[in-house]
Each structure stands twice: as C-alpha cells, then as structure tokens.
Amino acid sequence: MTPRPNPGPAPEPAVATSPEPAAVPVPDPAGTPPPGSTLGMLRLDQHVCFSLQSASRAFNGLYRVLLKDLGLTYPQYLVMLVLWEHGTLPVRKLGEHLRLDSGTLSPLLKRLEAAGLVHRERSARDERSVEVRPTEEGLALRERALDIPRRIAASTGIGLDEIQDLKARLDHLTTALDTAAANEA
Amino acid sequence: MTPRPNPGPAPEPAVATSPEPAAVPVPDPAGTPPPGSTLGMLRLDQHVCFSLQSASRAFNGLYRVLLKDLGLTYPQYLVMLVLWEHGTLPVRKLGEHLRLDSGTLSPLLKRLEAAGLVHRERSARDERSVEVRPTEEGLALRERALDIPRRIAASTGIGLDEIQDLKARLDHLTTALDTAAANEA
DNA sequence: GGGCATTTAGTTGCGCACAATTTAATTGCG
DNA sequence: CGCAATTAAATTGTGCGCAACTAAATGCCC
Numbered sequence: 001m002t003p004r005p006n007p008g009p010a011p012e013p014a015v016a017t018s019p020e021p022a023a024v025p026v027p028d029p030a031g032t033p034p035p036g037s038t039l040g041m042l043r044l045d046q047h048v049c050f051s052l053q054s055a056s057r058a059f060n061g062l063y064r065v066l067l068k069d070l071g072l073t074y075p076q077y078l079v080m081l082v083l084w085e086h087g088t089l090p091v092r093k094l095g096e097h098l099r100l101d102s103g104t105l106s107p108l109l110k111r112l113e114a115a116g117l118v119h120r121e122r123s124a125r126d127e128r129s130v131e132v133r134p135t136e137e138g139l140a141l142r143e144r145a146l147d148i149p150r151r152i153a154a155s156t157g158i159g160l161d162e163i164q165d166l167k168a169r170l171d172h173l174t175t176a177l178d179t180a181a182a183n184e185a
Numbered sequence: 186m187t188p189r190p191n192p193g194p195a196p197e198p199a200v201a202t203s204p205e206p207a208a209v210p211v212p213d214p215a216g217t218p219p220p221g222s223t224l225g226m227l228r229l230d231q232h233v234c235f236s237l238q239s240a241s242r243a244f245n246g247l248y249r250v251l252l253k254d255l256g257l258t259y260p261q262y263l264v265m266l267v268l269w270e271h272g273t274l275p276v277r278k279l280g281e282h283l284r285l286d287s288g289t290l291s292p293l294l295k296r297l298e299a300a301g302l303v304h305r306e307r308s309a310r311d312e313r314s315v316e317v318r319p320t321e322e323g324l325a326l327r328e329r330a331l332d333i334p335r336r337i338a339a340s341t342g343i344g345l346d347e348i349q350d351l352k353a354r355l356d357h358l359t360t361a362l363d364t365a366a367a368n369e370a
Numbered sequence: 371g372g373g374c375a376t377t378t379a380g381t382t383g384c385g386c387a388c389a390a391t392t393t394a395a396t397t398g399c400g
Numbered sequence: 401c402g403c404a405a406t407t408a409a410a411t412t413g414t415g416c417g418c419a420a421c422t423a424a425a426t427g428c429c430c
Contacts (some may be wrong), residue, residue: 155365
C-alpha cells in the first residue's frame with residue numbers, strides 16, 4: 001500500500017558484501033582517470049552514445065510539446081510524415097522507412113486508425129500484406145503540421161548547413177554501427 | 186485467437202472518406218517538393234531528429250550484443266557506469282547524471298538489485314533519500330566491461346577527435362532543445 | 371513548536387522498441 | 401501438383417521513458 005520500499009518485512013536481505021559502507025566505496029584511488037586510459041573510457045562523459053541519446057530525447061521532448069495540439073506522439077508523427085510523402089504503403093514498407101518492425105507498428109497503427117487518421121486494409125493482391133492509407137482527416141492534418149519543422153529548426157540554434165552536416169555524419173555512423181552489430185552477432 | 190486483424194465481425198467501419206482509393210491518394214502533384222520549401226521540410230529525409238534517433242537506436246543495438254554477456258541492458262549499463270565512476274549515490278543524483286527520474290530509475294534499480302549488482306538503502310541522514318551502492322559483484326563487473334568502450338569505438342568507424350567534435354555539437358544541441366521545450370510549455 | 375510548502379522515491383498507466391513466437395499467405399522447387 | 405521454405409503481420413512479454421499521482425520526510429516561516 002505505502003509507496004515506501006523498506007519498512008516492510010523482507011526488504012533488506014541485501015548481499016553479504018562489505019559489512020559497513022564507510023563513505024565512498026569506489027572511485028578515484030588516485031583522482032579521476034584520464035580520458036584516454038582504459039579506465040577513463042568508462043566515464044559517462046566520454047560516451048557519444050549518451051550525448052546522442054540525450055539529444056534524441058531532447059528532440060522528443062520538444063516534439064511532445066509541439067505535437068500536443070495535433071494529438072500525435074513523435075513516433076506517430078514520423079509515420080504520418082511517411083504517409084504524407086509516399087501515400088498508401090504496406091506495413092512492411094512503412095517499417096523500412098522508419099526502421100521499425102510490425103511489433104512496434106501494429107499497435108501504433110491501430111491507435112492511428114482509432115484516431116481516424118489512417119485506414120488499414122488487407123491487400124487484395126497479397127493477402128499477407130496490409131495497406132496503410134491516410135484518411136482525409138489524416139491528410140488534412142498535414143496542413144496543421146506545416147510549421148512544425150520551422151519551429152523545430154529555429155529551436156536547434158544551429159544553421160541549416162550544419163544540420164545537414166550533422167545528419168550526414170549520423171547516417172554514416174548508423175550504417176557503421178549496424179554493420180558492427182550484425183558482425184558481432 | 187487468430188493474429189489476423191480483419192476477418193472478425195466489426196473490423197472495417199473505417200471512416201467515410203474516399204469511396205474507392207484509386208491508387209496513390211497523396212503524393213507528388215508535381216514531383217517531390219524541394220528540400221527548402223515548406224512542404225519539403227516535412228520530408229523524413231530532411232529530419233535530423235530521425236537520423237539522431239536512428240543512430241541512437243543503432244548504438245543501442247550494438248550495445249545489446251556486447252552487453253549480453255554481462256547480463257545488462259544499455260540503460261542498466263549506463264547506471265553502472267555512473268556508480269563505477271562516483272560510487273554510492275542517491276537516486277536523485279543518479280537521475281541527474283543520466284537525465285532520468287524515479288519513474289524510470291526505481292524499477293530499473295530494483296532489477297539491478299535483484300541481479301545482485303547494487304544495494305539500496307534509505308539514507309540515515311535523510312529518510313527521503315535512498316542510497317544506491319554497487320555491491321562487490323557490481324564492482325567486479327567493471328573489469329568485464331573494460332573493453333566495451335574500445336570495441337564500440339572501433340565499430341563507429343570514425344576517429345576519436347571527430348567523436349569528440351560530434352559529442353560537443355550534440356551536447357550543445359541538447360541544451361538548445363531543452364531550453365526551447367521549456368519556453369514552449 | 372505547529373503547520374504548510376518542498377523534496378525524494380515509489381507507483382500507475384501509457385506508448386514505444388525489440389525479441390520471440392504464431393498464423394496465414396505466397397513462393398519455389400522437386 | 402504437392403510440400404517445404406519464405407514472407408507479412410500480429411501477438412506476447414520485457415524493459416525503458418515519461419507524465420501524473422501518492423506517501424513520507426524535511427525545511428521553513430511565522
């Protein structure tokens with residue numbers, strides 16, 4: 001009932017580690033390890049991946065604010081972007097554009113359909129495939145989204161050319177990481 | 186029961202939109218809109234945010250492979266990084282380092298505790314606070330993580346200096362986006 | 371010192387990402 | 401043709417991110 005974790009019966013079996021944690025059990029036997037060293041590379045502030053994830057989440061936060069009016073989440077917005085650009089697409093193609101599989105897309109599309117923004121229909125040519133088509137309402141939403149990219153761009157505080165450069169580097173990085181992950185598997 | 190969506194009773198009420206979707210309901214009245222135009226900015230390939238998110242997810246995928254041995258997820262690994270670097274920390278401080286709140290950290294830490302890697306104990310000085318301390322097992326895991334940054338770095342396919350430059354840009358971007366989101370609210 | 375605002379974690383609920391599995395349709399190959 | 405392999409989507413289950421809320425402890429101010 002209570003949100004507290006510990007006042008109950010068996011909360012502190014813990015592990016038979018150190019009998020009494022004096023003060024700082026771990027860090028800095030001789031100060032912060034240098035960035036280039038093996039130990040130093042485990043420092044959080046050395047991790048691009050974290051900066052990357054932080055930036056992505058910051059984007060997400062700004063989109064969340066801007067998309068509130070439209071009633072869309074950020075992933076749903078990306079789906080609508082693809083549909084606005086390409087029109088009706090099967091789920092698989094949608095997933096290729098967005099790097100998402102049916103496990104993510106199926107429930108998301110169900111929500112978009114419930115919101116009246118898309119229509120799903122099994123393909124007549126290939127009954128395995130489901131065609132996702134933006135409804136009139138979904139198409140109309142595009143007008144209300146028109147100024148979002150501009151507002152986002154203005155918020156980044158960097159120029160369009162630097163954005164393009166950044167994008168190119170990131171896409172290159174993504175390719176390299178995907179390749180590595182496939183080879184490590 | 187069946188995974189199919191539509192053969193059931195009421196799957197196709199849809200919306201009274203277009204009577205018959207001819208072929209391509211949307212795109213390109215006059216070809217692809219140019220990148221700089223208002224319409225063109227809604228193109229997915231114009232969105233840094235998507236490249237950013239893709240790169241972040243690609244990182245995540247590679248980490249997933251490399252961390253499998255250690256039994257850690259990527260977010261759990263980040264938590265351990267902070268604990269290895271700073272030793273025992275209250276949940277709040279942990280969250281400041283990682284940009285996470287208790288809603289995310291509480292269950293994650295519970296899982297780390299169940300795995301025997303951390304110990305949680307309410308602070309004696311301030312009973313509101315919970316101190317998160319790496320166990321001996323948690324500390325020992327650091328040795329097994331030592332070569333992960335090197336393997337990741339090797340997989341990025343870019344130099345350490347460019348990594349640093351990228352990181353700096355991303356951190357700057359994150360700050361700008363956070364500011365914008367706060368002001369739009 | 372009493373009472374109220376603030377702070378800290380935890381919980382609940384929702385949506386997304388992803389692995390693994392299931393079902394059905396299609397393809398391919400003998 | 402018949403049957404195995406492949407493909408498409410959905411489902412299930414787990415974990416993360418975040419908003420909203422709750423409970424408890426502390427700080428503060430009169």
